[in-house]
Amino acid sequence: MENQIAAAQHAEILSFESFRQEVLKDFRVAVTSRQVSLMGRREVLTGKAKFGIFGDGKELPQVALAKFFKPGDWRSGYYRDQTWMFALGQATVQQFFAQLYADPTNEHDPWSAGRQMNAHFTSKNVSADGEWYNLTEQYNTATDMAPTAGQLPRSVGLALASKTFRHLPELQELKHLSQQGNEVCFCSIGDASTSEGHFWETVNAACVQQIPLALFVWDDGYGISVPKSIQTTKGSISEALKGFEITTGTNGMHIYKVKAWDYAGMCEAFEHGITICREQHIPVLFHVEEVTQPQGHSTSGSHERYKSAERLEWEREWDCNKKFKEWIIANELATEEELDDIEIEIKQHIVESKNKAWADYLVPIKEQAAQVLSLLQQAIDTGAGDTEKITAALNELQQNKEPMRRNVLKALATGIDFSSGYVLQQMLQYREGLQQLNEGLYNSHLYATGSASALQVNAVAPNYHEESPTINGYEVLNRYFDELFTNNKRVVAFGEDLGNIGDVNQGFAGLQQKHGIGRIFDTGIREATIMGQGIGMALRGLRPIAEIQYLDYLLYGLQQLSDDVATLQYRTNGQQSCPIIVRTRGHRLEGIWHSGSPMGMIINSLRGMHICVPRNMVQAAGMYNTLLDSIDPALVIECLNGYRLKEQLPANLMDMRVPLGVPEVLREGADISIVSYGSTLRIVADAAERLAQLGVDVEIIDVQTLLPFDIHHNIVASLKKTNRILFVDEDVPGGAAAFMYNHVMEVQGGYRWLDATPRTLTAKAHRPAYGSDGDYFSKPNAEDVVRVVKEMMAE
Numbered sequence: 001m002e003n004q005i006a007a008a009q010h011a012e013i014l015s016f017e018s019f020r021q022e023v024l025k026d027f028r029v030a031v032t033s034r035q036v037s038l039m040g041r042r043e044v045l046t047g048k049a050k051f052g053i054f055g056d057g058k059e060l061p062q063v064a065l066a067k068f069f070k071p072g073d074w075r076s077g078y079y080r081d082q083t084w085m086f087a088l089g090q091a092t093v094q095q096f097f098a099q100l101y102a103d104p105t106n107e108h109d110p111w112s113a114g115r116q117m118n119a120h121f122t123s124k125n126v127s128a129d130g131e132w133y134n135l136t137e138q139y140n141t142a143t144d145m146a147p148t149a150g151q152l153p154r155s156v157g158l159a160l161a162s163k164t165f166r167h168l169p170e171l172q173e174l175k176h177l178s179q180q181g182n183e184v185c186f187c188s189i190g191d192a193s194t195s196e197g198h199f200w201e202t203v204n205a206a207c208v209q210q211i212p213l214a215l216f217v218w219d220d221g222y223g224i225s226v227p228k229s230i231q232t233t234k235g236s237i238s239e240a241l242k243g244f245e246i247t248t249g250t251n252g253m254h255i256y257k258v259k260a261w262d263y264a265g266m267c268e269a270f271e272h273g274i275t276i277c278r279e280q281h282i283p284v285l286f287h288v289e290e291v292t293q294p295q296g297h298s299t300s301g302s303h304e305r306y307k308s309a310e311r312l313e314w315e316r317e318w319d320c321n322k323k324f325k326e327w328i329i330a331n332e333l334a335t336e337e338e339l340d341d342i343e344i345e346i347k348q349h350i351v352e353s354k355n356k357a358w359a360d361y362l363v364p365i366k367e368q369a370a371q372v373l374s375l376l377q378q379a380i381d382t383g384a385g386d387t388e389k390i391t392a393a394l395n396e397l398q399q400n401k402e403p404m405r406r407n408v409l410k411a412l413a414t415g416i417d418f419s420s421g422y423v424l425q426q427m428l429q430y431r432e433g434l435q436q437l438n439e440g441l442y443n444s445h446l447y448a449t450g451s452a453s454a455l456q457v458n459a460v461a462p463n464y465h466e467e468s469p470t471i472n473g474y475e476v477l478n479r480y481f482d483e484l485f486t487n488n489k490r491v492v493a494f495g496e497d498l499g500n501i502g503d504v505n506q507g508f509a510g511l512q513q514k515h516g517i518g519r520i521f522d523t524g525i526r527e528a529t530i531m532g533q534g535i536g537m538a539l540r541g542l543r544p545i546a547e548i549q550y551l552d553y554l555l556y557g558l559q560q561l562s563d564d565v566a567t568l569q570y571r572t573n574g575q576q577s578c579p580i581i582v583r584t585r586g587h588r589l590e591g592i593w594h595s596g597s598p599m600g601m602i603i604n605s606l607r608g609m610h611i612c613v614p615r616n617m618v619q620a621a622g623m624y625n626t627l628l629d630s631i632d633p634a635l636v637i638e639c640l641n642g643y644r645l646k647e648q649l650p651a652n653l654m655d656m657r658v659p660l661g662v663p664e665v666l667r668e669g670a671d672i673s674i675v676s677y678g679s680t681l682r683i684v685a686d687a688a689e690r691l692a693q694l695g696v697d698v699e700i701i702d703v704q705t706l707l708p709f710d711i712h713h714n715i716v717a718s719l720k721k722t723n724r725i726l727f728v729d730e731d732v733p734g735g736a737a738a739f740m741y742n743h744v745m746e747v748q749g750g751y752r753w754l755d756a757t758p759r760t761l762t763a764k765a766h767r768p769a770y771g772s773d774g775d776y777f778s779k780p781n782a783e784d785v786v787r788v789v790k791e792m793m794a795e
Contacts, residue, residue, distance in 0.1 A: 157536020
C-alpha cells in the first residue's frame, strides 16, 4: 500500500513538473516574440529595415492556440502571427530578422526570399516536378498576404477540403494529403478587418457547408486609429454574429469569448472548440478580447496620437505577457528571479540572432562591392576614362559601410559610363553576371519552372474519324467533363447553378447525378469564396474547377486571384503552388453585364496565371487537359455564344492537349495578318470571306492564350510574309489588343517588317449596349473589319 501511495505521489510530482515546464516553455516563446517585436521596430527606425509590423500583444493567445495545432492542419493567418510560428518551431529569430532585412535567399528567409515584408510565412506543398509532399506530417501555412481579410476566402477551401477528403471514398488512399479529413484550418484576423465583406461571406459559407474552420479574432479595440465602435455593430463581433450560432437542428457555428491575458481560460476554450471543429466539422469562432498593442499598429506611426492616457495605462496594466508572468509567480510555477533570468537570456539570444541575420545579409553585397571597387580602381590606375567621375563613384561606394545592391550597381554603372578599353569590358562582363544573379533573386518564379509547368506539356492534336459526330459545343464539354471525372478522382467542380442543373449552359448536365454531389456541387452567389474554395482545395492537392458564371462577375473574385493566386509562385520564390482552374464564359452576347470582355483588366491583374481564350469547346477541352497536367493556375474563358454552335467531337477527348502560348493559323493568307481570339474570330472569318471577293488574301491567327502570349514569335513570322497586321478584339481601346500590339511590335520587333501602319480594332470605350443592334454598334463587326483592312491596303 505504501508503495502505491509513493508511486502516486511520484506521478503527481512528475505531472506537475511536466506542466511547469510546458508553462515555462510558453513563457519563453511569449518573451522571445515580444523582444523580437521591440528590437524589430528599432531596426526599422534606424534604417536597416524598410517597414515593420509585429505581433506584440498577441503572444499569449497564440502560444495557447499553438497547443492544439497539429501536423496536417493549415494556418491561414496574417502578418501578426509570429508568436504562433515561433511556438510551432516553424520560425527562428534569425530567420525572422532575415526577412525583415529583405534577405533575398531561401537559405536565410525560407518563406519568401526577401520578397515579402516581415511575418509573412509559407510552407511547401508540391515540388516543381508536381510531386505532392506529405502534408499530413507537417505544419502547413497558406502563404501570408497583407490585404486585410484576404486570407478569409481561401480558408473556406482549406477547410472544405477536409470535408471532401472525409466523405469521398475514392480519396481515402491519398493519405499524404489528408488523414480522413481530420485537419482543421486555423484562420486568424484582426477585429477591425471583420468589417470586410470577405469575412461575412466566409462565415456564411462555412456555416452553410459545415466545415472544420476555426476563426481567431484578435480584438485590440482599434483598426489602426479607428475604434471598434465605428467598425462593428454593437461594438463586438461576437455579439454581431449571434444569429450564426448553431442550435439544435440547425447549421451554424460555435462562438467563444475569451480574454487575451487569461492563459488557462484560453487553453480550456481552445481545446473544447477545436475538438468539436476537428471531430464534428462544425466551424468555431474565438473572439479574443482585451488584446493590447504595446507598440501601436506598425512602424509608420505612434498609437499615442489616438489613444487616451487612460487607455494606454490600461494596456500597460493588462498586457498579456505581464499578466502571464504574474500568473506563473502566483501559482508558484517559478519565482520572479527565475523569470527575470529567462528574460535576460532571451534578450541576449535575440541580439545575437539579429546581428547574425544582418551580417549574413551583407556578406554577398560586400563581396560585390569589393569587386566593383577593384574594377573602379583599375580604371583610375590605368587612366582608362574620366578618372574624376570614376573616383567620385569609388569614394561614395567605399564610404558606404553597409551598402545595398543598388548602390553597387550605381557605382558600376558610373564606371561603365566613363571608362574605356579592357577595364570597360571587364565591367560590362561583371554587370551582366550581376544582372543575371539579381534577376534570379528578384524577378524569378512568376510561373512554375519545373517539369510540372504548363509550358512543358506537349501538344496533342484532336483526332477525328469519319464517324465522329457533329454536336453542340456544350455537348462536347459535357462529354469531356464526364470522362474527366471518371478518370481523375482529384477533380471537383462547383459554382452557381453548376450542380443540380449542370450549369446555365449545360456543360455539366447530368454529371452530378452520375459522379456525386461531393464532387460536382452548387454554391451560393458568393464569387469571392467560390474563388477561395478553389484556392484552398488546390493548395491541399485537389484539382478544383471553380466556376464564375459570367466573366463580368469575375470582379467579385478578382482580388483573391490577383493578390493571392497570381502572386503565389513569385512571393514564395517557387515554394508553394495553387493549381486552381477558374472556368467562366464571356465575350459577345447582349447586355451590359452579360457580354463583357475586360481582358486588359484581367491580363494586367493576373500576371502569374495563364489566361486561356479558346475559340470553341474542343479547344477549351484541350486546354483543360494541358492545365491538369501542370501545377500552374489558370483562367479559361469559354465563348458565351458558342455553346450551341456545331463542332465535331474528337475521338481523343482525354488525350488531346492545346499548347499554351502557341498561336494557331486558322486561314493562310498573303496580304494581311489579322490577330484575334475567342468569339471575335468568327467575325474576322466572315470579314475574310468578303475581303477575298475584293482580292485581299487574309491570314487569320488565333492567339489561343493571352498569358502566355506567342512564346515562339509565330505572329512575327506571319507578319514577315504579309507586312501588314491588324489586332482585333472586343475589349475597350487600350486593352488586350494594345497588349498584343505591344508584344508583336516592341517585344518581337515586328515594326521592322511593316509596309503599312499597324492597327487595332476594338470595342467602344463604354459597356456594350443591350440588344442585337447594341452589340453591333458597341463591338467590332465584320463591316468594321472590312473597312479597316481596305484602309490599310490603300496605304
